[in-house]
Amino acid sequence: MSAADVDLTRELDAERAHLVAAREALGRMRARAQHVLEIGSGVSGDAYAAERLGFALTRRVAELADDPGTPLFFGRLDFSQPPDGEHPRCYIGRRHVTDERHDPLVLDWRAPVSRAFYQASTRTPHGVATRRRFGSSGGVLTSFEDEHLDRGESSDVASSRILTEEIERPRVGPMRDIVATIQPEQDDLVRAALSTSLCVQGGPGTGKTAVGLHRAAFLLYTYRSQLERSRVLVVGPNSALLAYVSGILPALGELDAVQVSIDEVYTAPGEPAGASDPPAVESLKHDARMAEVLHRALWAHVTPAADVLAVALGADRYTLGPTELDGVVREVLDRSPTYTGGRELVRARIAARLERAVELRRAESPGEAWVRRTARSRPVTAFLTGAWPAVTPAQVLRRLLGDPAVLAAAAEGVLDEAEQEVLVSTFRSRSRRAGWSTADALLLDELAALMERPATYGHIIVDEAQDLSPMQCRALARRSTHGSLTVLGDLAQGTTPWAARTWTDVLTHLGRADATVEHLTTGFRVPAVVMDVANRLVPTLGDDLPVTRSLRRDGDFRVRRTGDLTAAYVDEARAALGTEGSVGLIVPDAVAASAGAALTGSGLAWGAADDLESAERLTLVPASLAKGLEFDHVVAVEPAQIVAAEPRGLNRLYVVLTRAVSRLVVVHAEDLPAALAVA
Structure with missing residues (x-):
């Protein structure tokens, strides 16, 4: 081993030691949070305050959970000009970790100083001398790459091995x-x-x-x-x-x-x-027009007053005529209230009008209790039922x-x-x-x-x-x-x-x-060989739609025409399971049930598209549920049926084809759509 290799090994060992220290510190932080939670649960106080405190403490404990399969940091910054109050060396990770002296061992990626990890370049270094990226596997650091920005060295997705491996890494399960x-x-x-x-x-x-x-x-x-x-x-x-x-x-x-x-x-x-x-x-x-129809239908329930409203106080009788009642309703409508809120505002204003009538005749207020009773009285409620019904x-x-x-x-x-x-x-x-x-x-x-x-x-x-x-x-x-x-x-x-x-x-x-x-x-997940095929559809999908260009030059695309569609896609799914990563079998919705039976009958274990708990590498996906999902290997079945199934079927096919992040196989018995057919 050369002296340079020895130095690199020592450097990697030092970074691994820092990771161990950070994990231990995070464990102490979680233990302290758990202790505070246990103490806080017994603190006396009103029920609301106790509930809020318990919620906050429980959340804090959950936030400090450590995933042993993922390193606590993925990058490091060495500053030639550290930001005010910051250390000259910062490790960047998914959450903030401090030691017992409250010095940072890992900075949260969202902290202001961490932005330099994503934005620093030789042109705009943000005070960064060296940016280090870490490679990992199973929570263990396996390698690192350095960019010496102060020497004019910088890398991107196309030139960074660690970035490329992370983006292209096979994935099974949730995103x-x-x-x-x-x-x-x-x-x-x-x-x-x-x-x-x-x-x-x-x-x-x-x-x-x-x-x-x-x-x-x-x-x-x-x-x-x-x-x-x-x-x-x-x-x-x-x-x-x-x-x-x-x-x-x-x-x-x-x-x-x-x-x-x-x-x-x-x-x-x-x-x-x-x-x-x-x-x-x-x-x-x-359709947006329904909003106007619904608005009219609701407010059509508000109708003019038909009768006099009368309430009694002692031997006296106080009334409001239809004209005055309609005036109250118009005043409220002018405020553009909600329907329920407006109804209650009309109730309150009628009670206030009656209160003023009493004050004018008696030269004294009837009191708040009378006003409240009057607002809920049978005459007022009867008026509302007719003019502004619930x-x-x-x-x-x-x-x-x-x-x-x-x-x-x-x-x-x-x-x-x-x-x-x-x-x-x-x-x-x-x-x-x-x-x-x-x-x-x-x-x-x-x-x-x-x-x-x-x-x-x-x-x-x-x-x-x-x-x-x-x-x-x-x-x-x-x-x-x-x-x-x-x-x-x-x-x-x-x-x-x-x-x-x-x-x-x-x-x-x-x-x-x-x-x-x-x-x-710029696409990072879908290989260019797959993206280029899908892009054949773009001119048919609408005017001036943007085209995605992929940076990835790996991947594989095949088309297989067959007379026995079921046997062919089962065969392709089985072959795909022999490679690393997740497999998506994407089929027209109409054949999803029969495809599931065919997979089971062939001895292939599979999971449903919306089953988060499934541990199976093979997922059966109806075309209508494919959007947003991604798989290392996709078997796309019968494009012609996917297109014919709905008015915007070509758009649906575009979605289906772009779910593959490594390999795509199109299996078909019918002719391919013209835009997809290989020249």
Whole structure:
């Protein structure tokens, strides 16, 4: 072994010793937090304070959990000009670790000084002399690379072995964080201020989903006190993608974000669901015009007063006539209240008018108790029942969709007669026991928000946003009245009937028309050989769609035509399992059940796309659930059927083809779509 090799071995041993010390320190930090939790659980005080303290301490213990399979740090910075108050050498990791003297052994990647790890270059070194990246396996440091920025040496994804190995490393199970490989353009988006709303247009493999989740972690770290109150909401398109990404934030030490699918955002509590709508009706219910129809239908319940309102106090009788009552209603309507809030404001103002009438006649106040009783009295309640009745979202929607005359009045000039007819006929043909459809839940949510404003979030991150309908955008917008948004998506991957053609449409419906649209067009996960095939479809998907170019020159792509489709894809799945990494068998939705039976009958163990607990390397994925997932090896079955299954089938096929991060095999019996056929 040469002297240089000996020096490198000693250097690596020293770094491993630092990792051991950091793990021991983290263990002590967790033990102290656990001790404080045990003491704090017995502290007396009011129930609310005790609950909040217990929650905070429990969370702190969970945040300090150590994953032995992952090193506590992935990088090191040696400064020639350290930032004020910082050490000349800093280790960068997923969480902050200090020794018993509270000196930092590892700095959180989100700390301001850590930004230099991602942004430093020979042109803008940020005071960094040397940047070190660590390679690891099973939680053990195996290697390191140094960039001597002070000597003009710098590397990127194309030239760094450690970066390349980390990005290309085979993956089984849920998505992992990219904290060790964040690129400068991604880092800029991750660290944008809380007040900034962003739209990130990113093609397959550009890391847009990871950017959004790391942005959530950054915001929770940087704006902790603010977001503990107002919360962060992460919205995905379906449970399969949420299951796939659910471990990212906990791995980064963040447990507070709320993660739900888009349908769960507006699920109507207490309302039975199970009905389905024909595609045309579902699309109509997702149309922004329905917001105006629902608004009219609800506020049509407010009608002019018909009678005099009278209450008694002793022998005296006090009245308000229809004109004065209608004046109160108009005053409240001018304030643009919620329906329920406005009703209670009318009640309070009527009681106040009657109180003034008593004061004028008797020259004294009847007292607060009388005013409260009067506000809840039978005459006032009877007036409200007639002029501003209490209703529920379900009552309003059932009346709207079930009565052609009611719908015609609410939809005049908004929906044509054919659209009104199909809404009513579909609703009337539905069994009452079937309950509401998913699209109905969206309409119920719109009505509920007109009645009472929903809880809002300090920041909302929404993935696959190109597939949001205008009404879904409205559901998110009203939950972000005073907060900010991170909107993630790819217009080329829009597959819903209402998928956006431009980001301007989406951002306008989200109430953030002025949000900045940023583009990520460099792919790091999907090999160029696969990306180039998928890009053949891009000219057919819409106008001016951005094209993703991959930096990766590895990977493999094959096409296999067969007369026995089932035997061929089972054979390809078996062969793929003989290689390292995860395997995704992506099939047309219509054959998913038979494909599962074929795999089982062939002795191949497999898991479902939305089964996070599955330990199987082979996952069977219906094409409609493929979005956002990735596999080392993908077997894509019968592209022609995937295209034919839905109006935007070519977009769906584009999604399917770009799920492969190492190898792609296309198996087909029918002719390939023209855009995909090899010349």
